[in-house]
Amino acid sequence: MSRYKIEAFVIRTNRITESSRVLTLYSREMGKVKCVAKGVGRPKSKLGGKVELFNLIEGDLYKKETTELGVLSGAGLLEDFKGISGDARKYGFASAWCEVLDRTSHSEEPHPETFELTFNYFKVLRSAKTESAGLLFWSALLKFLTLEGYGPALDACISCGKPVARDRLLITLQRGGLIGHECVELDEPVVQVTPEALDLLRAMMELPLSKLDEIAIDKRTGKQVAEVILSLASYHLGLPRNLKSFRFIEDLTDSGRLGA
Ligand SMILES: [Zn+2]
Structure with missing residues (x-):
């Protein structure tokens, strides 16, 4: 499992459970990446409000080289496009x-x-x-x-x-x-x-x-x-x-x- 710091736009979000989503990000460092954002729908989530469509975020991505889907463990909002x-x-x-x-x-x-x-x-x-x-x-x-x-x-x-x-x-x-x-x-x-x-x-x-x-x-x-x-x-x-x-x-x- 490697950790990557990426700067990325949220280009797609799919809800998979009540509180988790699969995000498609377009990043400067890695191009397109898919990742799971767990607990994003919960009130106290660190990701809440940040991983919305079009937002530019700075994210911590954990990912195995062999799998397509990573895990987004944290994110900071760099720019929103309200x-x-x-x-x-x-x-x-x-x-x-x-x-x-x-x-x-x-x-x-x-x-x-x-x-x-x-x-x-x-x-x-x-x-x-x-x-x-x-x-x-x-x-x-x-x-x-x-x-x-x-x-x-x-x-x-x-x-x-x-x-x-x-x-x-x-x-x-x-x-x-x-x-x-x-x-x-x-x-x-x-x-x-x-x-x-x-x-x-x-x-x-x-x-x-x-x-x-x-x-x-x-x-x-x-x-x-x-x-x-x-x-x-x-x-x-x-x-x-x-x-x-x-x-x-x-x-x-x-x-x-x-x-x-
Ligand atoms: Zn001609």
């Missing part, structure tokens, strides 16, 4: 991010850049306008694709390098970038985008999340960039297109759209 949990739309998109981390990462493979991206996304989302929650999520996912080596090339045709006419813009999923229609191969999966969507995708790749909160976009463009990014993430990272959080977001009464 500004997220108190807003349904932000909550939905933060949950979607947790699902992305859970679905696309293997246990105990550290990716400090992904940890930092998560921290940055949660911080910006916490104080962002409610309407920006979608754009921030899709931008974070696009930045995640880039970290994983699948950021789309959007300057010229990825096949021949020539400029692409703005009246017929296609993005190839397989080759990951803009492509002229004469260079598309038979049966190559492509997504068509408007010039506005292309410009927005470029901005989302270049600008920090904190600047993207200020961008105003129309629904159609938002929907298009969401479709491109989801298609890329699904194609390259195996991300399911029907995340549970997406259904939650679509069900929100004030706005039934998934777009940015």
Whole structure:
């Protein structure tokens, strides 16, 4: 049994008994780890109130190398994200991010850049306008694709390098970038985008999340960039297109759209 000190986000919690939960954490040191938090539901628990969804904690983890499930024996709260949990739309998109981390990462493979991206996304989302929650999520996912080596090339045709006419813009999923229609191969999966969507995708790749909160976009463009990014993430990272959080977001009464 080894002891690890980790800094981690709580990305999933499952109740297993009246007072105990299985937590999925995303840590700086070990990437994704699962652990049991015993007695967390009891009034005097040392873990009480700390191991809530989205919280950043400093935890003491005990774990055998041979088992997947560790035990969290203590935790200190480093940062809470009440500004997220108190807003349904932000909550939905933060949950979607947790699902992305859970679905696309293997246990105990550290990716400090992904940890930092998560921290940055949660911080910006916490104080962002409610309407920006979608754009921030899709931008974070696009930045995640880039970290994983699948950021789309959007300057010229990825096949021949020539400029692409703005009246017929296609993005190839397989080759990951803009492509002229004469260079598309038979049966190559492509997504068509408007010039506005292309410009927005470029901005989302270049600008920090904190600047993207200020961008105003129309629904159609938002929907298009969401479709491109989801298609890329699904194609390259195996991300399911029907995340549970997406259904939650679509069900929100004030706005039934998934777009940015
Ligand atoms: Zn070409």
